[in-house]
Structure formats: structure tokens, C-alpha cells
Amino acid sequence: MKYQPIEDFTREGRQRLVAERGEEIRFLLDKAFTDFLDAEPDVSLAAFGFRGDDPVSEAVEWAVTRFADGHVDPAELSNGSRSFRLFTEVRFWLSQKAGQQGYQRILAAAKRPRSPALLEEMPAAEADPDLEVLAFVRALADALPSFRARTCADLLGYWLEGTKRLRRDWFGWHERGELSEVAERRSKKQRSIHTHDAMFRFLCCFLQLVPGASSAAEDLALELTSLSGCPDRPPYRVPDRDVCGKLARFGVSGPRQVGALRKQGARSFLHRCLDRARADIDTAPGRLASALIRKSLSPTTLHALEIEGDMALRARIDEVRSGADQEEYT
Incomplete structure (x- = not known):
């Protein structure tokens, strides 16, 4: 050329x-x-x-x-x-x-052949950290069918694409995501938004935040629209108008109220994910889960969930992400 x-x-x-x-x-x-x-x-x-x-x-x-x-x-x-x-x-x-x-x-x-980088973060007392890593990889893989059932095929593809380097560097897991023709035609910015949305929703499934134990209206609104199976096309969620009836007991009468509750639910679930990033970090699985949370959430997550104006959540995400040293894979 x-x-x-x-x-x-x-x-x-x-x-x-x-x-x-x-x-x-x-x-x-x-x-x-x-x-x-x-x-x-x-x-x-x-x-x-x-x-x-x-x-x-x-x-x-x-x-x-x-x-x-x-x-x-x-x-x-x-x-x-x-x-x-x-x-x-x-x-x-x-x-x-x-x-x-x-x-x-x-x-x-x-x-160079090397052990997964996160082994360096594991407690020295662990008898066989390799088994802990294998168990964590198996848990990630086992969560994918549930995640697929609670979302759609494209969001599974977006999650695989969004975590491909993370999975490669940690575990040597090279599987790539497959996206529909509709998804492939999305702009780079739109695909980034969907990827961050997918990584958030996967955390909700992997951390077993759904089905929710809470009966709060906002939690149920998020679960019904975003974590109960959705059409395989943007915006990849059940339309707010379609869940009004299931939220009627909370006084919900229209899609605008559902949308407001859905965003409140997203805030609630995000706070729980961030809580988990600081919990149980004295064990190998806890450290791996904490690192996954830090790598999956960013300010772009807030934009994907349409709550980018929540400065308190933004500050908390920044705090959690900067609270641990960034891994170097060199």
C-alpha cells in the first residue's frame, strides 16, 4: 500500500x-x-x-x-x-x-510462561493457591449460564469482550465473545457503554445479589428490567412500561416512575458491589473477587446505568479502584 x-x-x-x-x-x-x-x-x-x-x-x-x-x-x-x-x-x-x-x-x-499475576496478592498462608485460582475460574464459568438467562446473548458477548485481557492475564482464559449483527454495527462508544453495563450486571449475578432478598421497590425495578432476561437488542433491558403491573403495589402507575426506581436500584446494587470489594480480602477467593470488582467498575459504569450525575458514587468507585495497587503484568 x-x-x-x-x-x-x-x-x-x-x-x-x-x-x-x-x-x-x-x-x-x-x-x-x-x-x-x-x-x-x-x-x-x-x-x-x-x-x-x-x-x-x-x-x-x-x-x-x-x-x-x-x-x-x-x-x-x-x-x-x-x-x-x-x-x-x-x-x-x-x-x-x-x-x-x-x-x-x-x-x-x-x-514468558508465568503463574497468574494475582497469585502475588494471595495470603502467604494458603496451602495451594493454584487450586483457589482454579476454583475461582470455575465459579466465573459457572455464573455465565445464569448471567445469560438473566440478560441476553449480546450482553454475554460484551462481558467476554470486556474481560478478555483481564481473563488472559490472570488465568490464560482466551475465549472471545460473539456479538449479533446489530451489536457489531454499534459505534465504539456505544459498545463501550454496553460492555460496562454487562460487567456490572455480571457482578450482580456472580456476587449472588439476585434474586434479591430485599423487597424494596427500587431493587425489584432493577431486577425486573435488567436482571430477568431481556430482548437481545439495545438497550438490552425489559421496557419500563412492561413491568409497571408488577410494581403496582408500590404505587407505580407509569414507565417514568419505573425508570426512576430502576436508577435507584442500580445505585443500591452498585453500593453492594463496592461493599464486597472491601470484604473477605484475607482469603484468596475474597481477594480475587475484590480485584474483579475493581476491574469491572469505573465512572463509565455510571454512564451506562444513566446515573452519571451521582458524584458520591463516582467518588466511591474512584476510592475503591485506587485503594489497591494496579497490577503490572510484566
């Missing part, structure tokens, strides 16, 4: 190129980083410092900024790289981020 040459490598020229053709540059970088991760399934962008909810987008924005404002000497590039091909060369950008030796070290470390 022939790429258009980059004529001006001065800082002003590079900044002008980003201003004029930034969308094309980002598209090439996004595809390149995504293809790189598919080709190197043992490598995580977290090892290079990209640890956000969407590490590919984070890496793309870093590369764009580095190109526009950093030092780029065309004399140090091959002839072919003095063109838009540069935005397809992941090795160049990751070497810029970690240094050439750092890049090589990270790739070599990722390919």
Missing part, C-alpha cells in the same frame, strides 16, 4: 497536519494498535502505561500528541516511514513511549 508522504516535519508542520487530517491519523493508529493486540495476545497496553477504560484510544491520543508536540527527526526514520505509514507502525510508537530496550523487555516478559 502506498502512503502519502509527510512533507513538513517541523513542529508547526506536524501540528498543522494533525489539525487538518487528525481524523485520518487517528483511524490509522486505532487500527494499527488493535491489529497489534490481536497479533500479540499475550501483550497488554497496560504494561506501556495505558491503563484507562479504553487503552487503545488512550494510546492513539498519546501518539497523536507525541507526533504533534514531541521530537520527531525524519533523519532517524526510514524513507517509507516519512509518510502516513508512520501511523501504522506500532513498534515505533511503543518504543517512543517505553524506549527501545523497554519495548523489547515488555514483549519478552509478556511471552
Whole structure:
């Protein structure tokens, strides 16, 4: 493939190129980083410092900024790289981020056989932590049929996609999710929202928060709309109007009231998940569950549940996520 040459490598020229053709540059970088991760399934962008909810987008924005404002000497590039091909060369950008030796070290470390990273977090007194890990993996797998029954096929696919690197790094579990044609056509932002929604709902099933012991109207509203089986199409929940009758004893007379109760229920279930992140962490299963909760919840979860304005919950999620050291898989 022939790429258009980059004529001006001065800082002003590079900044002008980003201003004029930034969308094309980002598209090439996004595809390149995504293809790189598919080709190197043992490598995580977290090892290079990209640890956000969407590490590919984070890496793309870093590369764009580095190109526009950093030092780029065309004399140090091959002839072919003095063109838009540069935005397809992941090795160049990751070497810029970690240094050439750092890049090589990270790739070599990722390919070394190793025990699951979370074994380092387990209590030293555990007689056989490997058995605890296997039991936890089995519990995750055993929860999937219930999760599927309480949601739909696409949300199962979104959960598998959202946890693929986590499962790979912890357990070497490489199964990928399958999505319907409708889901595949969703935008990247929409798919991110559905993925965070799926990870929250899976926690509700895995932590056995459903069927709920509480008879509170808000808990029941969330369970009826989001955790009782739903149509396999966005927004992946039972329409609020369809559950009004089951909530009539609480004085509910219309879908607007159901929607308000559903959001209250989401807040209630989120608080319970966050409580569990701090409970029973002196045992291997408890530590694994705590880490799963921290990795599954983020501020994007609030957006997915339509409660992004809840600053108290946002602060609590941030506190739980920052309360433990981020794992390095290097």
C-alpha cells in the first residue's frame, strides 16, 4: 500500500497536519494498535502505561500528541516511514513511549510462561493457591449460564469482550465473545457503554445479589428490567412500561416512575458491589473477587446505568479502584 508522504516535519508542520487530517491519523493508529493486540495476545497496553477504560484510544491520543508536540527527526526514520505509514507502525510508537530496550523487555516478559499475576496478592498462608485460582475460574464459568438467562446473548458477548485481557492475564482464559449483527454495527462508544453495563450486571449475578432478598421497590425495578432476561437488542433491558403491573403495589402507575426506581436500584446494587470489594480480602477467593470488582467498575459504569450525575458514587468507585495497587503484568 502506498502512503502519502509527510512533507513538513517541523513542529508547526506536524501540528498543522494533525489539525487538518487528525481524523485520518487517528483511524490509522486505532487500527494499527488493535491489529497489534490481536497479533500479540499475550501483550497488554497496560504494561506501556495505558491503563484507562479504553487503552487503545488512550494510546492513539498519546501518539497523536507525541507526533504533534514531541521530537520527531525524519533523519532517524526510514524513507517509507516519512509518510502516513508512520501511523501504522506500532513498534515505533511503543518504543517512543517505553524506549527501545523497554519495548523489547515488555514483549519478552509478556511471552514468558508465568503463574497468574494475582497469585502475588494471595495470603502467604494458603496451602495451594493454584487450586483457589482454579476454583475461582470455575465459579466465573459457572455464573455465565445464569448471567445469560438473566440478560441476553449480546450482553454475554460484551462481558467476554470486556474481560478478555483481564481473563488472559490472570488465568490464560482466551475465549472471545460473539456479538449479533446489530451489536457489531454499534459505534465504539456505544459498545463501550454496553460492555460496562454487562460487567456490572455480571457482578450482580456472580456476587449472588439476585434474586434479591430485599423487597424494596427500587431493587425489584432493577431486577425486573435488567436482571430477568431481556430482548437481545439495545438497550438490552425489559421496557419500563412492561413491568409497571408488577410494581403496582408500590404505587407505580407509569414507565417514568419505573425508570426512576430502576436508577435507584442500580445505585443500591452498585453500593453492594463496592461493599464486597472491601470484604473477605484475607482469603484468596475474597481477594480475587475484590480485584474483579475493581476491574469491572469505573465512572463509565455510571454512564451506562444513566446515573452519571451521582458524584458520591463516582467518588466511591474512584476510592475503591485506587485503594489497591494496579497490577503490572510484566
